[in-house]
Amino acid sequence: MPKVTRCSVMRTTLAWAALACAPLAAADWLVEAPDDTTRFERLESYLGGFSAAMWETHHRYELLHEALTVDNPELAVYHWEKIKSAIQGGYMKRPGRQANSDALFLDETWPAVHEALASDDEETRWNAFMRARSACMGCHVAEDVEFMNRQRLFTDLTAPED
Numbered sequence: 001m002p003k004v005t006r007c008s009v010m011r012t013t014l015a016w017a018a019l020a021c022a023p024l025a026a027a028d029w030l031v032e033a034p035d036d037t038t039r040f041e042r043l044e045s046y047l048g049g050f051s052a053a054m055w056e057t058h059h060r061y062e063l064l065h066e067a068l069t070v071d072n073p074e075l076a077v078y079h080w081e082k083i084k085s086a087i088q089g090g091y092m093k094r095p096g097r098q099a100n101s102d103a104l105f106l107d108e109t110w111p112a113v114h115e116a117l118a119s120d121d122e123e124t125r126w127n128a129f130m131r132a133r134s135a136c137m138g139c140h141v142a143e144d145v146e147f148m149n150r151q152r153l154f155t156d157l158t159a160p161e162d
């Protein structure tokens with residue numbers, strides 16, 4: 001006897017429910033997938049590529065700026081550490097992005113900014129933010145997405161003017 005699942009019951013008893021069981025709309029989109037290959041394909045597509053990692057990076061970068069604005073260096077360091085993981089997760093999915101990520105961001109800038117963000121000196125912390133900003137923007141130029149730099153994230157979020 002075939003395994004009776006919630007989806008198959010719905011399929012046979014309610015014609016309209018077949019829609020809810022369509023591959024990408026089903027609540028059990030992984031459990032009900034026909035095989036592991038399909039499961040992995042669905043996960044891969046759902047997890048996205050480098051832009052998904054940049055989406056997280058974007059959010060945390062804003063929160064990093066906010067943390068410095070409210071004078072909370074611990075929170076700034078916290079987001080800076082998560083930004084590193086997000087970028088590494090991004091190039092795990094898109095290895096072509098690793099060389100510039102490492103050379104322009106992670107190898108030298110990241111540890112220097114990490115140390116400076118924890119400083120007692122407010123100016124040192126803001127200088128670190130501006131160094132991080134330059135590294136983000138430099139990688140966008142190197143990766144042929146310079147248009148990313150022309151948005152409020154980069155034009156408005158800067159160190160406070162004296």
Ligand code: HEC
Pocket residue numbers: 049050051052054055057058061083087097098100101104105132135136137139140143145148153
């Ligand atoms: C590999 C070098 C690299 C580094 C380092 C990098 N980016 Fe990006 N960023 C990219 C690329 C490439 C894209 C476009 C991704 C795509 O089209 O799949 C992108 C896209 C973005 C986007 C648009 C994301 C979206 O789809 O919503 C934002 C925002 C962004 N980056 C912010 C940042 C910030 C902030 C930093 C620094 C903390 C940063 N990036 C560091 C390469 C980089």
